[in-house]
Amino acid sequence: MHLTEYNNHAVLEPVSVEQFAQFRDLFKLEYVTFRRFRGRTERTLKTFYYCFYNPKIFSMSFPIGAIQKVEQFMIDKRIEYKYRIHAASGCGKCIYHLPADIISNKYSFQEDAVAQVSQHRRGIFLHPTGSGKTTTMAKIIAKLQRPTLVVVPNLTLFTQTHDVFSKYFAPEPIGKLGDSVWNLERINIATQQTLWSIYEDSKFQTLRNMIDVLIIDECHHVNSQKGGQELGNSWFWVAAKIPAYFRYGMTATLGDKNSAELLKAVTGEVIHEIDVDTLVKRGVLTQARIEMHRILVHNSSYDWHEAFEALLNSTTRNQQIANLATFHCNQNKRVLIITNRIEKHGKILHQLIPNSVFVDGSASSEDRKDAIEDFKQNNHVLIGTIFGEGVDIPCVDVVIIANGGKSQKSVIQRLGRGLRTFAGKNEVLIIDFYDSDGALLERHSKQRYHTYKELFPNQVEVT
Structure with a gap:
């Protein structure tokens, strides 16, 4: 053979x-x-x-x-x-330079991670949310010195990554492939949605032929299996079709066994890993304190759609979220509320909480950026359906997880919204709810509780 x-x-x-x-x-x-x-x-x-x-x-x-x-x-x-x-790097070498001040002893683990690309032309970097994955990606690009495509999951992360890379690699222009822009350069940032929309187009073929390095940020999306109806999702097929010689994924979690296997199929095995506890001790991440508030939700169904409707429509639960957000805001804390439903949840909470700001997926890149900047400057409550992953808001003091669920990947990503360090910030408070319904919502609450306990064994309290 x-x-x-x-x-x-x-x-x-x-x-x-x-x-x-x-x-x-x-x-x-x-x-x-x-x-x-x-x-x-x-x-x-x-x-x-x-x-x-x-x-x-x-x-x-x-x-x-x-x-x-x-x-x-x-x-x-x-x-x-x-x-x-028969694998080969088909594109010529480039010359990229990074500023010397992005290297620090506190982040020395990034140098250890980047060193792995000399030994592995593919693999996964399993790094916690808030550990500086954008900087790690920039260092990988500078190490390899080849035409690169970085794939991100949403417009907020698209803009954020482009801004950081433009600063790091100046005067090298950074290509933008997304948000109605198609501007190819030697280093490119693309949204997954844009790549999938041109999957059968000549544009995609042109891109495939000029890329030597593929980096998939938040690569746990690759492993999502499309509703049990077919193999893989658009992330899997886009990654599989791009013939990059160097292939890497960045994520805080691999997901379940099947998901991890599909992910590794297109990116390779884990080649570098560091945990939350280590980074908290190094001062890279902030210590978290988790409160799970018991609340009665009237639901008896084990069907997810029916149970989730009961959760969203619980007047008692929504009022409790509003009361907690208002209390901490009055203590001069910046409060971020994460939900994933616009009409049925986000707007309801927005109406219940005075002086809150609500941002959803329909907001433009500039509007999202302005909302985050305003949040950094003023103590108020920010509610969003787009802040579940990848968004850099280090000043947040309190994160309220409003939408339940059981996914370990989602829990870890939401936690990460508050783990970044910020001047004067000693800890971040994560507020979740232990939904007591004697049915599916309670089962999901238990699963989230166990995820919290795995990450912060001594910092979880159920009240």
Whole structure:
């Protein structure tokens, strides 16, 4: 057999139909899906395989990040093979310079992380939210000195990253691919939505041909599986199609087993990791104190849509959120409320809280930027559906997580909104709710509680 490595995929050949049946299980993903039908919830098990077999030429191909486990399988099974490398860096070297003052002893872990790119041309950097991933990305780009594409999940992070890179790499122009702008340079920032919208377009082909380094910020999005109906989501397919020689992901969490496997398929294994506790001790992150307030929510359903409606419509719960926000605001604290529903939650809370500011996904990049700057200058309450991840607001004193849920990824991202350090800030208060309904909401509350306890074992209180 021959195992051939390309930039974004690998090919194993010849592989008989019988042999493929053995290899295929290495790429097996199983998902449990639910749907409401005639008043009851139906459960279905679906199976997907993220490898591709061509029986006409007896060839199996798969994403490049899975090559290590294929090799290990063949070694374990004593299958003889020859390794061939057809991967290549197709673009010429560039010259980028970074200012010397972005290197500090407190952030020396970033230098350790960047050193990994000399040994690994692909991999994941598992760094907590607030650890300076934007600066780490800039250092990786400066280390590799090649044409680069950085993919981000939203307009706020798009603008934020572009501003930071423009400062770091000046006078090097930074390309913008998003927010109705298509301006290609040697270093480019793109929103995932923009790349997916041109996935079949010649623009995307042009971009693919000129990129040597792919960095996916908040790369845990890659692993999202689209509602149990098909393999992967747009993040997975965009990442899989870009043939960058160097491929890296930046995230604070890998997610569940299936999610982590899909993510690693397009970015490789974890090559550098540092935890929250270490960064708190180094003074990179702020200590967190978590309060979970018990509250009765009238719900008996285990269907997520019905339970979530009950949570959003709970007058008692919404008033408690408003009371807590107003109390801390009156203590001269900057309060950030995170929700993910505009009409049914964000606007209701905005009406309940005097002098609050509400920002949703319809706001322009400039309006978002202005809202954040105003929040930094004035002590008030900022409510948003766009602040769940990636947004840099270090001055926030209190984060109120208003929208429940169970996802460990979401909990970690929301926590990160308050962990950044700021002058005069000794700790951040995270307020969540232990929704007592004897059903699904209570189960989700328990899962969030356990996530908090894993991160801050001695700083979680249920009141």
